[in-house]
Amino acid sequence: MTELGGTELPPMLLLTGEKTRRHRRRDLPLLLLLLGLLVGDLCPSKAESCGGVVQGLNGTIESPGFPHGYPNYANCTWLIITGERNRIQLTFVTLALEEDFDIVSVYDGQPLPGNLKMRLSGFMLPSPIVSSGSILALWFTTDFAVSAQGFKAVYEGKTTCWCLYSDGSMMMFGWTTEGGVTANESCEVLCHVCPV
Numbered sequence: 001m002t003e004l005g006g007t008e009l010p011p012m013l014l015l016t017g018e019k020t021r022r023h024r025r026r027d028l029p030l031l032l033l034l035l036g037l038l039v040g041d042l043c044p045s046k047a048e049s050c051g052g053v054v055q056g057l058n059g060t061i062e063s064p065g066f067p068h069g070y071p072n073y074a075n076c077t078w079l080i081i082t083g084e085r086n087r088i089q090l091t092f093v094t095l096a097l098e099e100d101f102d103i104v105s106v107y108d109g110q111p112l113p114g115n116l117k118m119r120l121s122g123f124m125l126p127s128p129i130v131s132s133g134s135i136l137a138l139w140f141t142t143d144f145a146v147s148a149q150g151f152k153a154v155y156e157g158k159t160t161c162w163c164l165y166s167d168g169s170m171m172m173f174g175w176t177t178e179g180g181v182t183a184n185e186s187c188e189v190l191c192h193v194c195p196v
Contacts, residue, residue, distance in 0.1 A: 050076035050140070057082055057157040063104075063140055063150030067094070070102070070150040074142040077111055081135050082157030088131040089156050090138075096149035097121050098142070104151055107137040120151075130158075 050064040061078050063070045082088055090106065097104065099122040107115040108131050115137070120126060129136075136155065 050074065051078050053079045053081060054155075055081050057086065058155060060152065060154050061138060062152045066150040066152055068149075069147045070140075070142060072142055072144050072147060074102075074140055076138075076140040078138045078140075079111075079135065080137070080155050084134050085159055086134050086157035088134065088136040089158055090129045090131075090136055090153055091155075092120070092125050092151060092153045094149065094152040095120060095125050096123055097151065098146045098148055099123075101145070102142040102147065103140070105139040105141075107139070108132050109135050109137070111137040111139050 054061065059080075061080075064074060064076065065071060080088055080090070095104075097120070102121060104120045105111070105116060106118045106120070106129055108117045109115045118126060118129060134157070138153070140151075
């Protein structure tokens with residue numbers, strides 16, 4: 001046996017032979033299990049199914065898992081379709097997304113680059129969004145890491161009719177301005193069919 005002083009390092013221990021190989025073989029399943037757990041956390045998990053075509057004059061759209069948090073790697077598209085004489089008003093009630101990495105894109109019509117109306121991320125609720133026709137699309141994408149509560153949005157189909165007042169002014173029938181004025185029956189109602 002070697003005695004060591006205060007500044008000396010112990011000699012390296014080199015294990016070889018049959019006994020060492022048996023230990024390595026016995027530890028192999030444990031090492032594979034630990035490696036599998038580590039790699040499993042790094043690989044994308046399959047996000048729950050979400051999105052689809054939503055029809056009707058009103059309804060609610062929520063991120064998957066709302067309000068308990070959405071999954072990583074989500075990729076969901078909702079297409080809201082109302083009757084042809086309707087526009088769609090979309091109001092976000094809750095918005096809690098990882099800033100800049102988890103995004104809801106809102107499209108006026110089909111989800112095409114030229115139809116992008118707004119990209120939402122973070123926690124700030126936008127003003128209600130109004131479509132120009134009877135189709136509105138939402139595309140929700142998330143990254144691999146942080147998630148939050150998600151989002152909840154309500155939509156309502158609005159008939160595209162206008163109030164024509166005696167002074168020549170017009171306002172969309174049944175809608176309320178930011179000043180709180182609502183168009184009502186005290187006007188000549190003109191309806192227009194929006195192209196789809």
